[in-house]
Amino acid sequence: MTTTRDLPGLDVSKATLDLLEAFEALARRWTEKINLVAPSTVPDLWTRHIADSAQLWPLAPQATKTWADLGSGGGFPGLVVAILAAEAGAPQVTLIESDQRKCAFLRTALRELGIKATILDQRAEAAPPQQADVVSARALAPLPTLLPLVARHLAPGGTALLPKGRDHATELDAARAAGWTFTAEALPSRTDPSARILRLRDLTHG
Template sequence: MTTEILTSEEAARAWIGDAFAPTAAHWTKLDRFINMLVAESAQQNLIAASTIPTMWVRHIADSAQLLALDTRDSDGLWIDLGSGAGLPGLVVAILSARPMLLVESRKRRCDFLRSVAADLALAHVEVVEAPLERVETRPAATISARAFAPLNKLLDLSARFSTETTHWLLPKGRNAVKELALLPQSWQNLFHVEQSRTDAESQILVGVGNIPAKQRGKR
């Protein structure tokens, strides 16, 4: 089945409404998050200025589609790597009650993430200000990463958080297939490619499972 590409702000909002049935409070929080993100981007480089007119497509729906792809009935921990501007982590946290761990090494970005979580009363969000290598190991039900690192490095750094049932949701733009081909064959077999809803030329790697230590970093 062909994936409908969201090409307007109206279409993005309509898709979010259909996919998640947000309450009035959810819509208010999404609007508030957008306003905070735009304001903070004038102070630090969180998002490209060129994307501000299309926030709902480029950032909100682009993040929310990962939650739509996490089709299991899970209330386990979601870890968002290199969370930066809170994309997708804060969008997922607004639209769901999943416990969310935002991993970000840059102080100013962590300050922003904490301010949004506090402002929007997202008590299920935890921000860890540290490189991923220094984050305490804990099992993740879902791991996401948007523009965090090349796939082989991403998996090498984060595999210790995964279990046999961990769900990986990894937007990889136009390089998804190329990056997947660099992994060990057994690891490649755990993933499939999904078309992005927000960019006809972008793809998302979706997988389930963990990577044995002896395979990490090997091709």
């Protein structure tokens, strides 16, 4: 188990850090019963999942009022964002997850941590459009498959924050070949040198 509790690029209060550590402990316990994260990543859960999720927070526009996380799974990045949002007083976070066991975990985490967020236990393509200022999705689908879901829930003028691995450039090319246009920034990941955070704006299709 890692003993480093850093959040590169972020300055948060001790109270928020304590909440994130409590969430980490809860995720470890539940992962023994259900697959919240890949078992191989559990020993380094803080860096691989919590810090990796938290780095999305400062990339959102300052005026963000609503945030939708697609395929929230074990709460990465959505529940981490909700914890950071609690300190900031905004935005309102919605977690969309179709796996009922993972939804049970998310509800338990929110209750035990005293954090507010909305949980929609539906597939992203079936959930009511959220018109969110920010849409995030982590390890959900390749970009050509993911962008229709992002577009469904993104408000006009909104921002998508999508963590991607070493094949991010190939995924961007494939999305453009599938008819998507957007303004894209591939921002360096603070937790994985080969990964990027794709920040997409002006998303349209056709």
